[in-house]
Amino acid sequence: MDYHLQKMEEIFPQMINPLSNDVCMVGIYGFGGIGKTTIAKVLYNRFAAQFMITSFLANVREDSKSRGLLPLQKQLLNDILPRRKNFISNVDEGIRMIKDRLCFKKVLLVLDDVDDLNQLEALAGDHNWFGLGSRIIVTTRDKHLLEVHEMDALFEAKKLDHKQATELFSWNAFKQNHPKEDYEKLSNSVVHYVNGLPLGLKVLGCFLYGKTISQWESELHKMEREPNQKIQHVLKRSYDELDCTQKQIFLDVACFFNGEDKDFVTRILDACNFFAKSGIRVLSDKCLISIRDNNIWMHDLLRHLGRDIVRQEFPEDPGKWSRLCYPDVISHVLTRKMGTEAFKGILFDLSIPKWIHITTESFVMMKNLRLLKIILDRESTSMRDDYKVKLSKDFEFPSYELRYLYWHGYPLEYLPSSFYAEDLVELDMCYSSL
Incomplete structure (x- = not known):
């Protein structure tokens, strides 16, 4: 973790400088398993000897949910002055006592895994709670929480090279x-x-x-x-804390839109009534996605998490999954005409040479299909004979919910006469026979 510590020294030297008399609050954010707690421990162990009072409150989120905030306040007060009687009966009393006991003392305090503003307000509400030279370090999965609390410096824990x-x-x-x-x-x-x-x-x-x-x-x-469940359990906590609409956005990005332009994705998801501008910001604040050069990116393991969540809906019956993005599974579903109303999106990557026959019956039950993306390599289709997509002449899209249709190499000369395009916001049919 020396790499992270070096980066932190570059970003906010006031945190590292023991001679600074400013009270400094530092936030470390990132998604689950990225090393936030490890970084906080490195800082705590390296600088603890320079402070009058030190306290490391681990698992704040879990403890506050299981026991409430009052035991955490009592633990902090006991770390501060273990020989003093710290009788408090409610959180407001705890706040007053913490301020009274710490306002003239140089403190190093770590609040690990915070997920609610009430936790910060009860344990480290303001700079004037602490004496000159104090350092408060907060780790969280939610960057926005640190911004609301007006931390002096923010540090994103990033993946290792x-x-x-x-x-x-x-x-x-x-x-x-x-x-x-x-x-x-x-x-x-x-x-x-x-x-x-x-x-x-x-x-x-x-x-x-x-x-x-x-x-x-x-x-x-x-x-x-089938991703490792121990890793998935840690990552999934952030997903579980999303609301219903934000979860839909997360799954759509994981299955269909990783690496795509943010404005393009926003337009499609807004057409699905997902309030995408707000939802994408929340996913970014919770480090479930990142925005680089206006493109949306999701860490590979988070993408695996999203696809595994879909798979776990009905592990033995992909015909009931909400989203399909594994080519072999899609081939299995389409050729056996297993499509159902559960399908909301399909990403079919046919860039690997393959033969498949798709009929109207393959899609007839997909009445809630919002997104359909069929990808193929143009060069492979023009240069090789082992790739074939065959559609019946009476092929139809039964869905009235389509917002996004991307079908490179569409083999028919016409779209079906019954094709419903009123709600369509993106149509991409390059290299097709239209």
Whole structure:
């Protein structure tokens, strides 16, 4: 974690400078498993000796939900002055006592995993609660929470680069700082899959420790379809805290729109009545997506999470999933005419040469289909004979809900006469026979 500490020193030296008499509140944010708590612990352990009073309140979110805020206030007061009698009967009394006891003392306080403004207001409400030179460090998954509380500096915990990720994974998988001989390629595959997430590197490294090459290969194949549940459990907490509409946006991005232009995605999702401007901002604040060059990006493991949430809707019956994005599953569903009203979106990547026959019956029950995207490689279709898409001449789209239709290489000369386009906001039929 020295990399993170170095970055923090560059971003806000006032946090590191022990001679500064300013009271400084620092927020560390990022999605689950990215290393926020580890960074806070590194800072706490490195600088604790320079403060009169120190306190590290771990798992604030979990403790406040299970026990309430009052026990956390009592824990803080006990850390401050363990020999004093700290009788408080409610949160307001706790606030007054914390302010009275700390306002002239140089304090290092860490509030780990905060998820509600009430937690901050009860434990570290304002700068004047603390004596000169105090440092308050808050970790959270919600950047907006830190902004509302007007923190002095914000630091985003980011994923590790390939070298750092390989080293962390190797310590857990091989008990050394580099992969064992014959495991280099497999290790690179795991590191690529985890995409710099420290939690994933530790969990998978420990899981694969001592296993054979064939067992590693088997587990890697499994993870592509069924992600590690220990990692998923940590990541899913942020998803569970979204409201219903925000969850729909998250799943649509995970299944269809990763890497797409934000304005383009907003236009389509607004047409689905998802209030996309607000929802995309919330997902960004909670670090479930990032916006770079006006494109929406989702970490690979979060994308796997979204697709696994869809799969878990009906694990044994993909005909009832809300979204389809695995090519082999889509082929299975379409050729067996398993489509249902549950389908809201389909992303069918046919860039790998394949033959498939799609009929009206394949789509007849998909009455709630909002998004249909069929991708193929134009060069492969013009240069190779082993790729074929066949549609019946009477092919129809039964859905009245289509907002987005993207079908490169559409093989018919006409759209169906019954095609309903009143609510369509995006139509892309390049390289087709229209």
